[in-house]
Amino acid sequence: MHNVTAPFKKTLLLLFVIACTVITGGPFLWVAALSLRTTPEIFDHPYSFPMHPHFGKFLKAWTQANYGQYFWNSTLVVVSAVFLATLLGAMAAHGLVRYPFRGTRATRFLILSGMMLPPQMLVLSLFQIMFSLRLYNSLTGLIVVYVATQLPMTIYILESFFAHIPQDLFDAARLDGYADFEIFWRIALPIGTPAVLTTALLNFIMLWNEFLYAVVLLTDNSKRTLPLGIMFFMGGHQIDVGMMATGLMITIFPVLLLYAFFSETMIKGMTAGAVR
Amino acid sequence: MASRIEAKEDAGIPRQSRDWVPLIVFLGPALVVYAGFSLFPVLKTIYNSLHVMKPHNVVEFVGLGNYRSLLTHDEIFWKAVKNTALFSVFGTVLDVGAGFLLALCLFAKVPLARFWKIVWFSPVLISYVVVGIIWVWIYDYNWGIVNTVLRWFALDALAHSWLGDPHTALWAVLATQVWKWAGFNMIVFMAALYGLPPDVLGAAELDHCGWLAKLVHVILPMLRPTVVSLLVLSLIGKMMVFDVVWIMTRGGPLWSTETVSTYVYKRAFDWNTFDLGYPSAIAVVWFILILVFVALLTGSLRQRDKLEY
Numbered sequence: 412m413h414n415v416t417a418p419f420k421k422t423l424l425l426l427f428v429i430a431c432t433v434i435t436g437g438p439f440l441w442v443a444a445l446s447l448r449t450t451p452e453i454f455d456h457p458y459s460f461p462m463h464p465h466f467g468k469f470l471k472a473w474t475q476a477n478y479g480q481y482f483w484n485s486t487l488v489v490v491s492a493v494f495l496a497t498l499l500g501a502m503a504a505h506g507l508v509r510y511p512f513r514g515t516r517a518t519r520f521l522i523l524s525g526m527m528l529p530p531q532m533l534v535l536s537l538f539q540i541m542f543s544l545r546l547y548n549s550l551t552g553l554i555v556v557y558v559a560t561q562l563p564m565t566i567y568i569l570e571s572f573f574a575h576i577p578q579d580l581f582d583a584a585r586l587d588g589y590a591d592f593e594i595f596w597r598i599a600l601p602i603g604t605p606a607v608l609t610t611a612l613l614n615f616i617m618l619w620n621e622f623l624y625a626v627v628l629l630t631d632n633s634k635r636t637l638p639l640g641i642m643f644f645m646g647g648h649q650i651d652v653g654m655m656a657t658g659l660m661i662t663i664f665p666v667l668l669l670y671a672f673f674s675e676t677m678i679k680g681m682t683a684g685a686v687r
Numbered sequence: 688m689a690s691r692i693e694a695k696e697d698a699g700i701p702r703q704s705r706d707w708v709p710l711i712v713f714l715g716p717a718l719v720v721y722a723g724f725s726l727f728p729v730l731k732t733i734y735n736s737l738h739v740m741k742p743h744n745v746v747e748f749v750g751l752g753n754y755r756s757l758l759t760h761d762e763i764f765w766k767a768v769k770n771t772a773l774f775s776v777f778g779t780v781l782d783v784g785a786g787f788l789l790a791l792c793l794f795a796k797v798p799l800a801r802f803w804k805i806v807w808f809s810p811v812l813i814s815y816v817v818v819g820i821i822w823v824w825i826y827d828y829n830w831g832i833v834n835t836v837l838r839w840f841a842l843d844a845l846a847h848s849w850l851g852d853p854h855t856a857l858w859a860v861l862a863t864q865v866w867k868w869a870g871f872n873m874i875v876f877m878a879a880l881y882g883l884p885p886d887v888l889g890a891a892e893l894d895h896c897g898w899l900a901k902l903v904h905v906i907l908p909m910l911r912p913t914v915v916s917l918l919v920l921s922l923i924g925k926m927m928v929f930d931v932v933w934i935m936t937r938g939g940p941l942w943s944t945e946t947v948s949t950y951v952y953k954r955a956f957d958w959n960t961f962d963l964g965y966p967s968a969i970a971v972v973w974f975i976l977i978l979v980f981v982a983l984l985t986g987s988l989r990q991r992d993k994l995e996y
Contacts, residue, residue, distance in 0.1 A: 428797050431789065435866070436806045438821045441832075457830040499717040506713030510706060518714070525725050529927045529977065531951050531970040535963050536731035537724065538955075559724030562717055591709035620814035622930045627956065638816040642934065645820060652824070659817050666812050674805050681811060682874045 439663075445656035453652050472657040480633060481640035482661060488550050488636060489618045492557035497611050499558065500565030505599050507566070508573045509581060519570075525563030533560070534627050541628055548630050556628065557618050565610045568683060572606035573599060609680040612673055616666060616681070637662045736967035753968035764969065766942050767950040770857055774864075774946060775925040781865045783917050786872020791902075793873075794880045804877070808870040815867070819934030822863040826850050850936055853943035860935050860944055864928070872917055879913040880906070915988045919981060926977050947973050 445453055447464040473479040507519055537556060538547070546552030576599065584594050600607065622638045629635060635643060641658050644650070670677060736754070739747045757764055789807055793800045810818060825831050826849040834846040849859040883906065891901045907914075929948035932938060938945035938953065947969065954966040 424792060424795060424797055428792050428803055431792070432803055432806050435810060435870070438825065439809070442821055454830065458832070458835070499720065502713045503717035506710055510710040510713065512707075512710060518718070521726070522717075522721060525721060527923075527978075527981075528725065528729060529948075529970070529974055530929070531927065531948050532732050532974050533725060533728040535951070535955050535967050535970060536728040536735060539735075539963065540724075540728060540731065555720065556724055559720050562721045562725075566717065591706070592712070595713070616812055620812075620816070622814070622816055622934075623952075627952075638814055641816050641820065645823075645934075655820065659820060662817055663813055666814075667809075670805075670809065670812060674808075677812065678804075678808055678874055682871060682878070 442656050442659050445653060446660040448653055448656075450651050450653035453656075468653065468657045469661070472654060472661060476644070476654055476658065477632070478637070478640060478658050478661050481635050481637045484550060484634060485619060485636040485638075488553050488557065489615060492554045492561065492618055493611055493614045495554070495558045496561040496565050496614050497607060500562050500610065501569050501600060501603065501607060502595065503562070504566050504569035504573050505595050507570055509578075509599075522563050522566055525560075526567065530560070530623050534623060537624070538627050547628060548634060550629075550634060553625060553628050553636075556624050557621065560624070561614045561618065565614065568610050568613075568680075569603065569606055572603055576602050608673075609676055609683070612669065612677055613680045615669070616677070619666060732967045733971055735964050736971045738964045740962045740964050742961055749964070753965050754972065757965070757968050757972065763942055763945065763950060764947075767938075767945045767947045770942075770944060771926060771928070771946040771948075774857065774861060774928060775922055778861055778864055778925045778928075779918055779921040781861070782868045782921050783872050783914065785865055785869035786874075786917070787876050787914075789869060789873040790876035790880055793877060804873075807873060810867045811871045813867075815930035816934055818863065818867050819931050822859075822866075823850065823935055826859055851940060853941045856936055856940060856944045860932055863935065864925070864931055867931075868921070868924075872921070875913060875917055876910070879910050883909055915985070918988075919984050922984070923977060923981060926973070926980070 441458070444459075444461050447461040447466065447468065449465060449468070452459075473482075503522070507515060541547040541549075541552045541556070544552070546555065580598060580602075581594055584598055589597070620638065621636075622642075625636050625639050626642070629639060632643070637658075641655065641662060644655050644658065737748060737750060739749050739753070741747065793804060797803065826833055828834060828846070828848045828851070831849075833849065837843065837846045847855060849855050887905065887909070888901070891905045927948055928946055929952065932944050932946050932949050933952070936944045938949040951966045951969050951973075954960070954969070955963055
């Protein structure tokens with residue numbers, strides 16, 4: 412009995428798994444196909460394979476549809492913000508772990524509670540604040556906001572990693588005459604590389620996809636990041652589906668590239684906060 | 688907390704250091720940025736919620752007036768609360784349930800598990816702007832895949848403008864949200880499943896325990912802490928939902944997908960009233976509600992945990 416039903420069950424399970432994969436992966440493959448086809452072709456046969464792929468569409472999207480500009484804006488904002496959040500976060504985490512003082516617990520609580528703050532509690536007054544600081548509609552302003560909002564999670568992950576580095580290492584370095592900052596730069600940071608890489612990847616993905624702060628704090632077309640640029644096209648009356656699909660592919664390409672190389676790190680990093 | 692400090696003393700870190708200069712150098716920059724652009728805005732939002740802002744920089748103190756009109760006169764707000772509640776409850780259950788199902792598939796030793804896992808997780812990494820637009824196309828009346836499949840099976844009568852009909856729009860957005868987040872819950876469940884003691888699972892097998900019985904009586908009770916933290920995490924996220932709704936429907940049609948967050952955004956930036964006070968009051972009310980929910984949920988679910996063992 413058991414032997415008769417086992418292969419049947421196994422096949423059923425496999426069929427279910429394949430169905431799930433088609434539902435999850437299918438939309439991506441579909442958009443990839445759309446990105447190589449023109450809008451008239453798409454409206455004729457929305458689900459056909461790109462028989463005559465128009466690779467030129469990517470060039471056209473990049474230059475004429477302004478996706479090149481959006482891409483560089485996104486890159487500039489996200490790379491700067493990730494760099495700053497990682498650096499400031501690592502310094503703060505090191506400070507919290509290695510230089511305990513009377514207010515360490517309170518400071519830690521204050522920073523980590525930032526992970527619970529809904530963006531809606533910040534975004535309304537950030538609009539005002541950035542306006543009065545003349546940082547409204549500026550990429551610098553968006554970078555500052557991104558750093559501030561990503562710091563709590565960055566510090567949370569790095570602090571727990573740094574706490575496991577034995578203090579002996581730091582004492583030895585001090586005896587060797589290392590200065591405080593040298594100790595951080597040449598010991599804590601190199602040993603913490605895996606955690607630093609995880610937080611950097613995590614911050615990159617979250618900020619590359621960020622929408623709410625960007626839509627509130629930027630208005631000029633020349634300053635739009637990729638998510639805003641795409642939404643701008645969505646708002647038009649005549650939607651050029653083919654061109655939008657090309658834009659979508661340009662947007663997800665960097666993420667997929669990173670995912671191809673760091674899939675395990677990214678999967679572990681994204682879910683790190685949920686597992687206690 | 689106390690145990691944590693002791694543990695650190697074991698690691699050789701002094702209880703208190705008197706080096707103020709390096710402490711300020713290390714902690715200062717992050718604290719300044721965080722305080723200036725996260726904590727201060729929160730306080731300012733609370734302050735704003737007690738005021739009405741009129742054109743020409745006139746700010747008038749109204750005390751709890753915004754809160755009063757919000758809770759008593761604002762029908763759209765209550766509509767948004769109802770939608771957000773539906774979205775949060777069903778979204779959370781479906782998300783966590785779907786994630787658990789996917790994790791069980793991989794745990795059942797399906798071939799190529801690593802490959803499926805990587806594909807199933809990928810939507811988590813993709814921007815809601817991209818996901819939202821793809822799904823707007825999937826739901827398209829004329830050429831979307833949902834209606835195309837229905838027509839293939841000659842079910843033309845069921846073909847539908849999924850996002851255009853106030854009765855289906857919220858559920859269509861909800862399906863997109865489950866599609867995006869199921870993979871996240873799957874990974875967390877996988878880690879928990881592989882962390883289960885193998886001897887307990889083996890014992891259940893020796894007792895000729897059927898897989899369903901094993902699931903209900905052995906696996907699920909042991910996964911309880913994971914389920915609790917995923918439910919809480921998922922619920923918080925959904926109570927703040929903005930991106931996916933804004934991109935797919937902008938809260939329409941007829942406020943059928945209006946959530947609290949999209950309503951806050953509309954009141955602040957789309958209605959051209961220049962009044963940030965009223966939307967701030969909405970944000971504050973909702974923030975307090977989220978905090979209360981989280982406290983209640985973690986409290987009650989953890990409590991029952993303790994009683995069971």
